[in-house]
Amino acid sequence: MSVFLARRLATLLATLLFTSLVVFLVLEVLPGDPAEVILGTEATAETLAALRAKLGLDRPAAERYVTWVAALATGDFGLSHAYSQRIWPLIAERMAVTLPLAVMAMVLTTVLALLLGVYAAAHHNKPADAAIMAVSQLGISIPSFWFAILLILLFAVELGWFSAGGFPGWSKGFWPALQALVLPAAALALVQAAILARITRSAVLETMREDYVRTARAKGLGRDRVLWRHVLRNALVPVVTIMGLQFGNLLTGTIVIEQVFTLPGLGRLVFQAISNRDLALIENVTVLFAFIVVSINFLVDLLYAAIDPRLKARDV
C-alpha cells in the first residue's frame, strides 16, 4: 500500500512541475510586456526599465522560473500587478465561492447520475430506461450557460425562489450564501450528471453480465439484492474515474457560470486577470487549478484501492 501511495504521490508532483513549466513557457513566448501593461504606452524607457528591474523581468528566464517555483512550494504566490496586492488572499477569498460551488455541483451530479443510471440499468430496454437515456442525451447537448439562463428565467424571475445572481458572502450567514450557489451548481451539474448517468448505466449493465452475478443469482439472491450487493461496487470503478475527470471540468466550467451569475469566484478572477494581462495572477491560478485537478485524481486513485482489493495487491 505504501508503494502504491508513494508512486501516486510522485506522479502528482511530476505533473505539477510539468504544468508549471508549460504555463511559464507559454506566458514567456506570448508577446506583450507586463511592465508596459502596468505603466501604459506613454511610459518612458527609463521608468519601464526601472519597473522591469523591480519585477525581476530583466533577469534570465531560467532564474525567474526557479525563483517562482521555489516561492510556490513555500506557499508564496507573489504579487498581483493589477490589484497591487498579494495573490494568495485574493485567491483564498475567491476559492470560498468556487470550491463550494464545484463541490455542490459534483454532489448534485453524483446523486442524480447514480440514481438515474442504476434505475435505467435495472429497467434495461423498458420505457423508463429509454426515457432516462433520451433526457440525458438532451442534457449532454444543452450548453450549461444556456441552461443557466433558463434556470434564472424560471426560478429567479418567474418563481422568485432564488436570486438571479450575485453572492452575499459567507459572512451574511450560511443559508443565504448557499442559496446563491444552488442555481449555478444545478446549471453546472446538468451536463455532467447526464454524462455520468450514461456511464453508470453502461457500467452497471456490463457488470450484470459477469459470471459472478449469475453465481449470486444461483445462490438465491433476488435481482435487487444482486444489484446492490454484487453489481454496484464492481461498476463503480469506471464511474469514479469519470467523476475525477468531471471535477476538473466543473472547475473550468465555473469560469463561464460565474460570469452568468456574477459570482465573485476564482473563475471570474481568471477571466479578469486575462483581460488585465495580470501574468503573475494567471500563472499562479493556473497552477492552482492544476494542483486541485491532480489532487482529485490522486484521491480517485486512493478510491480505486478502497473499492478493489486487487489494485492494492498489484502495486505492493
Place this chain on the structure above:
Amino acid sequence: MSLLEVNALRVRLRGPDGPVEAVRGVSFSLDRGQTMGLVGESGCGKSMTALALLGLLPEGGLLHGSVRFEGRELTQLSDRELCRLRGNRIAMVFQEPMTALNPLHSIGRQIAEPLCLHRGLSSEAARGVAGELLHRVGMPDARARLDAYPHQLSGGQRQRALIAMALACEPDLLIADEPTTALDVTIQAQILELIVDLVHERGMALILISHDLGVIAETVERVAVMYAGRIVEMGPVATVFGRLAHPYSRGLFAAIPRIGGGRSGGGRGRLAAIPGRVPDLAALPTGCAFADRCGHAQPVCRLAEPPPLAVGPEHWAACGRLDAVLASDG
C-alpha cells in the same frame, strides 16, 4: 415421486438473427441420491438445460415444457419463489472459477451469503459454518482463508470455494457445469473426487455437465448424450459405454485422444474427427439433426425426428438407423 422430473423442456433464446432453439424437447428424471451426466459438444444445449432448471436463462430466454422438483412445477413459480429454492434446495457450481466469484468480496463472505439468506444465520454464525465448509472441501488453512479475496487463491482453490458455497445449505440437487474444465489435469481429478465424495456423503442428486466422456464415465451412474438441443442417447454409464448406439456418441468417443495409439472408433495413428460441423441452431434441417454428419444416414433420416428406440435395459438412442448401426459392429 422423483426428485426432479424434466419433461419436453424447450428453451428459446434471442439470437442475433432471431430466435434460436437451444434446447429442443429434453426429458429425464432423477431420484434422490442419483447421479447423471450430460455430455456433448459446446453449444449442444447442456448448459442451457441446467440454467433452465434454475430459472436463470439469459435475458429474453423463453422456457416451455415442465420441470418438476419434488412434484412442484418450477416453470410456474415467480422469481421470488425460485430464489427460495436456488442455493438452498438446488445449487450450482459453474465452469469458470476465475470469474464466477465476486472479486471484491472475501470468499468467507461469499460462502456465508446463502447461509444468511436461506437459514437466517447471523453473519458471525454463517462465518463459522463457512470455515467448516472450506475445511470440508479441502481448502488448506481454511479458517485463515475466509478473509482471502478470490485473486489471492489458485484456480483449484477457487473451485473448492465455489463448491463450498454450493454446499452451504445442503441442497438436494447439485448441478455442476463443467466444474473441472478450467483447471489443470492434476487438480481436475481431485475436484471430481471431492464432488463424488460429497454427493455420496450428503445423499445429494447430481447433474454433471461435461464435454469430457472420461469425466462422465468415472463420476456418474447415468449418462445423457446431447446433440443440437436434444438428448440422442441415454442410459446407465456402464451399459452405454459398453455398447454405444447413436452414431454421434460413437463419433464423440472416437474423437478422444488415447495414449498408445489404439482407438476404439477409427484406425491407428489419426484421431477420428466427426465430419462436418455442428448445425446452426437457428436453421436446423428437418429430420435428424445429425444426418448431415452421419455415415449411416439415409433419405429416411431427413424426414422426421427419430424417436427414442431401446438398445438395452434402460438404454435408448434416438436414431432411425439404429438396427443398421448396431449391425455394423458385426
